[in-house]
Each structure stands twice: as structure tokens, then as C-alpha cells.
Amino acid sequence: MGASSSTDQVSREQQEVESLAASTGALPMLQKAFFKLSDPQTKAVPLKSLKECFCLTFANPISEASPVPECFPGLLSHLGSSIVDLFFRAGEGGVNWIEFLRGYIRCCGRMSVSISLNTLYRLYAATGVPTKVEFESDDADSKISGSFTPTDVLMLLWMCWTMLSDSRNLKSSEGKAKLDLPDINHLVLSAVISCTEIGDTLNVWDFSISGLEVQLPAGKLHMWALTTAPSLTNCFTQFVHVRLQKCGTSEEDELQPSSSSAGDISSTEAHDTHILTRGRAWAISLTLRNSLSEELLKVCFPKDGDGAYENLLYRTSLHGKGLNRFWSNIEGYHGPLLMLISASSRNDHEGGGTNVGRWVIGVLTLQGFENRDMFYGSSGYLYSLSPIFHVFSHSGKEKNFVYSHLHPTSRVYEPQPKPVGIGFGGTVGNERISVDEDFAKVTVRHHAVDKTYQPGSLIPNQGFLPSEALVLEVEVWGLGGEKPKEEQSAYKNREQLFTQQRRKVDLKTFANWDDSPEKVMMDMVSAPNRVQREAR
Known part of the structure; x- marks a missing residue:
């Protein structure tokens, strides 16, 4: 009786865990991975094999901007063993099937963003990096206390980038790849300003992360991550999922730990000459939880050479400045x-400085541009990208998302003509962001004029008065995938065909001089009073 009850209890437990794993859609993959990794005799996965599955080894990671802390390579080398020690509970023979599933659920199961972020903090602290973060208990939803330093935030973000980069390299079957760490100073600075009170004294144009001796309270950093980078946890879940998937589908010689060397970074340097650098594209993707995030990650991780530039629809230095040049490249793109x-x-140029005062802002619209003399759109985001990163989503009060108006084609008198240019938020003539017709000047106004997007400063030291600046570069990237590009291509082909048809001249019409319009006009001028019989 007792043995029967114990057997039934184990069976119900296994069924419950398998049901949770099946809800993630990963149960078949986990079965293959467990079969590959487990010992046939003990029917459990040895800890050594599981740690090797998640092992990361990179030599000399490359950083675009901030110096790489000395302890960061060690953090990566301990990452695999930390994942196993934290989330996979082993018995005498290793990790059995039930605990293997539970470990996966702890990493990739359905949970709130807040709990997922707690998982990241635990993983960061478990890698052996000196930190002042403390947890009340071992529960996933336990409260976190203590503080982070700006260097902690930098390494935590780089840890997530490394896991994301590794998972995408394995997806593309590249196996080994070098580790290029993007410039994410704007993200770290955003966290520092949001979590501390040094914003008024900090020189955002010239600062060093390692030189910032401030403490970021763990609770405030948690709130910053929830509002600014809610998709940060996807880096960890994708890493665990892809690594286990690779363990179940590839041969042993393909499961070697990822390695990296300095390598050639020419491709990285060439890509980051655009406004949309890898660091900025990744930061924007962290604010989104839909397919747009995947399109932005294609910019961060291009599969082949210039493949990432296929989504670039317009660039002033490439296509020319002005609203007409802009319109000829983005018209017909409905995405x-x-x-x-x-x-x-x-x-900015009076003091001879070249970097001081330069900033980058962005706008994400969920539909294409239209030539209208009023606001339109369904939703969107405003971004402050450099030198500080902030995101401003829809406030829910108004729907003045996009304004884009060209000169009317018909010459009709307008007593009160509408402004020509592009604007976002605010009202017509008083937009929160407005770009003039020549793309020479951009005006940024205080958030008090705008009820469409959330309040906040788009540029550093923004006052109540409108701030005018010289436009250095404008880029427009399409994030709708293949379908909008195909539709735009078909639209341009139709327009080109119509233009060619309008330009054609029917020579047969003008073959007879008596029937030509020129002869009629000359006859009228030479003898205007002459009576002519109308042809019937």
C-alpha cells in the first residue's frame, strides 16, 4: 500500500513537471537533450556534462568604448557552472529527469518580468564578482537589497549581451565567434541618473563609468530595468534554451565551449558609422516585447556582411537632405x-569642440509615413539615444503620433497653410519634435506641449523653451520584415511605369499640321476675328 502510494506520488510529480515544461513548448527538445547528456546507468545527467553545456570561454573580449573590467572574463568563465549550481539540483548520480525539467522551468518557465530580473541578479552575484547585493531568501520572488555600482551595471548588461550573442551564433550554426562588446554607456548613464541624485552635477558629455563613485540602490535599479529594459531577461532564457537544444541535436565535437579572440573588427567599425549602432539598436530592442525586437536584433547580429543594411530605407549622407529626397525613399512602405x-x-562649434553637445533622438512608428496636413497614427515611441538613453511610450491621453506634410501638388490658395515638415507629438505648429523641410534644423520642445507621449527630457539640460539644433544626419530603418519591402518595391515599379506612360508622346497625333494645337493657336493670333466653320 505504501509502495503503491509512493509510486503514484512520483508519477503525479513527474506529470506535473512535464506539463509545466510542455507549456513552454520545449518538452520534446528537453527529452532529446536529457537523452544525449544523461548516463545510461544512473539515468541522470552528470554535473560536469551539464556545466560544459553552458560553459563560455572568451579570450580578450573587445569593447568599443568602455574598458573591459579585469574581472569580466572571469565572470564569463564561471557563468556555466553558476547556472547549474543555482537552478539544477543534483542527487547522488547527477541531475535526474524531474530536476532537469525543474531547472529548465526555473530558467525559462513562464514568470513575471520582476521575478525574471531577480533571476538575473542572482546569476550575476553567483559568478563570484564582488557585489553588495543581498537576497532575503532563496525564493525566486524574494526581495533584493543592497546596491550596484555603475561597473556592476555595465558588466550585468554585457553578461546579458554575451548570452544573447552566443545564442544567436549557435542558431546560425556559426559555432565559435568572437565577442564584440557594444557601446552601452548611454544605458549605464540612464541607470545612474534614474537611480541616484547626481544628475544635476554630472557632465553627461564627458564621463567615465569606472570613475563614477556612486551606489545604485538595488530597488531603484530594479524599477529602472522594469520600465526601461523589460526584455533584458530574454537574453538569459534564450541562452539556456538554445544551449540545451544544441546539446540534443548536435554531435559532441560541435558542443565545444564558445571561444573568442580579438579577431578582425573591421565589420563592427564599419557598421557603427551609422546612427543606429549595435548598442543603440540593442537598447531599443530591450524596450520592446514583440517582433520589432527581432528586426532590431538583425542589425546587431547581421548574418552576412552588409545584410543588416537592407533595412536602411533612407540616410541623408547617402540619399541627400530634404523632405522630397526623404519621401522618395520611404513612400509606399507600410510598416x-x-x-x-x-x-x-x-x-557647439564656438569652443572648437567636436563631440560636446551632440545628441541623438529617435522615433518608432508602427505604420508608414503619409502626406497629410494633420496628425495620424495608432501608437509609437520616442527615444533619447545619446548621450543618455530614455524611452517615452504612449501616454494614452492623445493620439498625435506623426505629422508629415509636403507642399500641395495643386496650386490652391490657402489662407492658413499648414506647416511643411515632419513632427511627432504636441500639436500642429507646436510639435514636441519637428524637422523642417530642408532637414537642416530640428526643434525639440518641452513635454508640457505634448500629451501623446510620456513626459521627460529628450535631450540633456532641456529647458522650457524650444531647443533648436543643426541636423547632422537622419536615418530611417524599416522594421516590418520582407512584406512591406516587397509592397514598396511593387509600388515604386507602378509609379515608374505611370511616369513613363505620361512622358510618352503619340507622334500620330501631331503628324497632321492642320490638326495640331500649334496651328490652331497661330491662326487665332494672326486672325482672331476670322470666322471658322466648326467641324461636325
Whole structure:
């Protein structure tokens, strides 16, 4: 009786865990991975094999901006063993089937963003990096206390980038790849300003992360991550899922730990000459939880050379400045668009500085641009991208998302003509962001004029008065995938065909001089009073 009850209890437990794993859609993959990794005799996965499955080894990671802390390579080398020690509970022979599933659920199961972020903090602290973060208990939803330093935030974000980069390299079957760490100073600075009170004294144009001796309370950093980077946890879940998937589908010689060397970074440098650098594209993707995030990650991880540039629809240095040039490249694209504006204040050049005062803002629209004399759109986001990162989503009060108006084609008198240019938020003539017709000047107004997007400063030290700046570069990226590009291509082909048809001249019409319009006009001028019989 007792043995029967114990057997039934184990069976119900296994069924419950398998049901949770099946809800994630990963049960078949987990069965294959467990079969590959487990010992046939003990029917459990040895800890050593599981740690090797998640092992990361990179030599000399490359950083675009901030120096790589000395302890960061060690953090990566301990990452695999930390994942196993934290989330997979082993018995005498290793990790059995039930605990293997439970470990996966702890990492990739359905949970709130807040709990997922707690998982990241635990993983970061478990890698052996000195930190002042403390947890009340071992529960996934336990409260976190203590503080982070700016360097902690930098390494935590880079840890997530490394896991994401590794999972995408394995997806593309590249196996080994070098580790290029993007410039994410704007993200770290955003966390510092949001979690501390040094914003008024900090020189955002020239600062060093390692030189910031401030403490970021864990609770405030948690709130910053919830509002600014809710998709950060996907980096960890994708890493665990892809690694186990690779263990179940590939041969042993393909499961070697990822390694990296300095390598050639020419491709990285070439890509980051655009406004949409890898660091900015990743930061924007962290604010989104839909297919748009995947399109932005294609910019971060191009599969082949210039493949990432296929989504670039318009760039002033490439296609020319002005609303007409802009319109000829984006017209007919009916899909999400990301518009980036790099600008510099008019008085920035007086002191001879080249970087001081330059900033980048962005706008994400969920539909294409239309030539209208009023606001339109269904939703969107405003971004402050450099030198500080902030996101401003829809406030829910108004729907003045996009304004884009060209000169009317018909010459009709308008007593009160509508402004020509592009704007976002606010009202017509008083937009929160407005770009003039020549793409020479951009005006950023205080959030008090705008009820469409959430309040906040788009540029550093923004006052109540409108801030005008010189436009340095404008880029527009299409984020709708293949379908909008195909539709735009078909639209342009139709327009080109119509233009060619209108330009054609029917020579047969003008073969007879008596029937030509020129002869009629000359006859009228030479003898205007002559009576002519109308042809019937």
C-alpha cells in the first residue's frame, strides 16, 4: 500500500513537471537533450556534462568604448557552472529527469518580468564578482537589497549581451565567434541618473563609468530595468534554451565551449558609422516585447556582411537632405519605421569642440509615413539615444503620433497653410519634435506641449523653451520584415511605369499640321476675328 502510494506520488510529480515544461513548448527538445547528456546507468545527467553545456570561454573580449573590467572574463568563465549550481539540483548520480525539467522551468518557465530580473541578479552575484547585493531568501520572488555600482551595471548588461550573442551564433550554426562588446554607456548613464541624485552635477558629455563613485540602490535599479529594459531577461532564457537544444541535436565535437579572440573588427567599425549602432539598436530592442525586437536584433547580429543594411530605407549622407529626397525613399512602405536624428546645438562649434553637445533622438512608428496636413497614427515611441538613453511610450491621453506634410501638388490658395515638415507629438505648429523641410534644423520642445507621449527630457539640460539644433544626419530603418519591402518595391515599379506612360508622346497625333494645337493657336493670333466653320 505504501509502495503503491509512493509510486503514484512520483508519477503525479513527474506529470506535473512535464506539463509545466510542455507549456513552454520545449518538452520534446528537453527529452532529446536529457537523452544525449544523461548516463545510461544512473539515468541522470552528470554535473560536469551539464556545466560544459553552458560553459563560455572568451579570450580578450573587445569593447568599443568602455574598458573591459579585469574581472569580466572571469565572470564569463564561471557563468556555466553558476547556472547549474543555482537552478539544477543534483542527487547522488547527477541531475535526474524531474530536476532537469525543474531547472529548465526555473530558467525559462513562464514568470513575471520582476521575478525574471531577480533571476538575473542572482546569476550575476553567483559568478563570484564582488557585489553588495543581498537576497532575503532563496525564493525566486524574494526581495533584493543592497546596491550596484555603475561597473556592476555595465558588466550585468554585457553578461546579458554575451548570452544573447552566443545564442544567436549557435542558431546560425556559426559555432565559435568572437565577442564584440557594444557601446552601452548611454544605458549605464540612464541607470545612474534614474537611480541616484547626481544628475544635476554630472557632465553627461564627458564621463567615465569606472570613475563614477556612486551606489545604485538595488530597488531603484530594479524599477529602472522594469520600465526601461523589460526584455533584458530574454537574453538569459534564450541562452539556456538554445544551449540545451544544441546539446540534443548536435554531435559532441560541435558542443565545444564558445571561444573568442580579438579577431578582425573591421565589420563592427564599419557598421557603427551609422546612427543606429549595435548598442543603440540593442537598447531599443530591450524596450520592446514583440517582433520589432527581432528586426532590431538583425542589425546587431547581421548574418552576412552588409545584410543588416537592407533595412536602411533612407540616410541623408547617402540619399541627400530634404523632405522630397526623404519621401522618395520611404513612400509606399507600410510598416513599422524607426527614424533617427543626430543633431548638434548651434553654439557647439564656438569652443572648437567636436563631440560636446551632440545628441541623438529617435522615433518608432508602427505604420508608414503619409502626406497629410494633420496628425495620424495608432501608437509609437520616442527615444533619447545619446548621450543618455530614455524611452517615452504612449501616454494614452492623445493620439498625435506623426505629422508629415509636403507642399500641395495643386496650386490652391490657402489662407492658413499648414506647416511643411515632419513632427511627432504636441500639436500642429507646436510639435514636441519637428524637422523642417530642408532637414537642416530640428526643434525639440518641452513635454508640457505634448500629451501623446510620456513626459521627460529628450535631450540633456532641456529647458522650457524650444531647443533648436543643426541636423547632422537622419536615418530611417524599416522594421516590418520582407512584406512591406516587397509592397514598396511593387509600388515604386507602378509609379515608374505611370511616369513613363505620361512622358510618352503619340507622334500620330501631331503628324497632321492642320490638326495640331500649334496651328490652331497661330491662326487665332494672326486672325482672331476670322470666322471658322466648326467641324461636325
